[in-house]
Every structure is written in C-alpha cells, then in structure tokens.
Amino acid sequence: MAIVELPENVGVTKLDEVVSWCRKNSLWPMPYATACCGIELMATGASKHDIARFGAEVFRFSPRQCDLMIVAGRVVMKMMPVLQRIWQQMHEPKWCISMGACASTGGLFDTYSVVQGIDRFIPVDVYVPGCPPRPEQLIQSIVDLQEKIQQEGKIWGREFDAPSRQQPKRALQE
Numbered sequence: 001m002a003i004v005e006l007p008e009n010v011g012v013t014k015l016d017e018v019v020s021w022c023r024k025n026s027l028w029p030m031p032y033a034t035a036c037c038g039i040e041l042m043a044t045g046a047s048k049h050d051i052a053r054f055g056a057e058v059f060r061f062s063p064r065q066c067d068l069m070i071v072a073g074r075v076v077m078k079m080m081p082v083l084q085r086i087w088q089q090m091h092e093p094k095w096c097i098s099m100g101a102c103a104s105t106g107g108l109f110d111t112y113s114v115v116q117g118i119d120r121f122i123p124v125d126v127y128v129p130g131c132p133p134r135p136e137q138l139i140q141s142i143v144d145l146q147e148k149i150q151q152e153g154k155i156w157g158r159e160f161d162a163p164s165r166q167q168p169k170r171a172l173q174e
C-alpha cells in the first residue's frame with residue numbers, strides 16, 4: 001500500500017475529536033448559586049482567576065443557552081423542583097458540576113429540608129470538595145470536565161443518552 005506524505009499544514013483527525021474539542025472549549029455555564037459557595041463561583045469569573053482562559057466565562061441565566069450547570073451551595077427541598085426544571089430545559093449534551101460539600105452531600109445541614117446530594121435528582125459529572133472550594137478548585141474541575149468531554153464525546157452526543165444521565169423526575173418525599 002502506498003504511503004502518502006501530507007504537506008506540513010495538513011492534519012488528519014476524527015470528526016468526533018473536532019466536535020468534542022469545540023464543545024469543551026465553549027462551555028456556557030448556568031450558575032445555580034444558592035449560598036456561600038456562590039461567592040467563590042463569582043470570584044472564579046472575576047479578573048483575578050478569569051475563567052475565560054478556559055473558554056467557560058459566558059455565564060447565562062437562560063437554561064436554553066447553557067450546557068454546564070454549576071450548582072454552588074446547598075439546595076433545599078423547596079428549590080429542588082426549580083433546579084430540576086432548569087436542568088431539563090438545558091439543551092443536550094449538558095454537564096453538571098456539584099460545587100462544595102453542601103451541593104454534593106448536604107454538608108453540615110443534615111436535616112430533612114436540605115437535599116443530601118443533588119446527584120439524587122440530576123446526574124453530576126464532577127464533584128468539587130470543600131467548604132467552600134477555592135476558585136482554583138472550580139477551575140480544575142472545569143479542566144477535568146473538558147478532558148472527559150474530549151475523551152467520551154461523540155458527534156451526536158449519544159453517549160449522553162445513557163439511562164444514568166436521563167434520570168426520571170423523582171418525588172421529593174419517598
């Protein structure tokens with residue numbers, strides 16, 4: 001078989017790789033900040049840390065324009081239907097970062113009124129530990145998520161159709 005040498009300015013790759021590369025470098029976050037972690041989320045977007053360096057600075061408050069949910073702070077039961085609705089309104093493929101102990105586990109609020117981990121209701125891709133996590137940690141979680149998107153991404157986003165990512169709406173009380 002003849003081996004064809006390509007010119008220096010020509011590269012060969014898979015379409016999946018290109019699409020994933022575009023997706024990972026143009027994440028549009030939907031901030032869902034309910035408590036003190038939200039302040040660190042704001043600091044992450046401010047000039048000192050500058051999340052724009054990672055292509056994820058376009059915070060939008062319309063779920064239909066977002067593909068990255070960042071839950072920062074505790075979520076009480078009353079707010080869970082709101083969070084679920086926003087998540088369902090976001091277009092696919094979409095991802096979720098659970099920021100801080102409260103969002104991931106309920107934190108120190110071990111009480112009936114606080115959700116003991118948002119992953120009981122929506123799928124979570126990356127958990128950020130801490131109370132609160134520093135902006136550097138959130139940035140690292142975005143970098144980790146970008147790596148995941150690059151590795152798992154397919155052009156049609158079908159990997160996100162997995163049943164684990166399509167959890168049915170769950171009753172708040174069981």
Ligand code: SF4
Nearest residue numbers: 036037100102131132
């Ligand atoms: S994890 Fe700590 S800083 Fe974050 S919302 Fe809970 S109590 Fe506040």
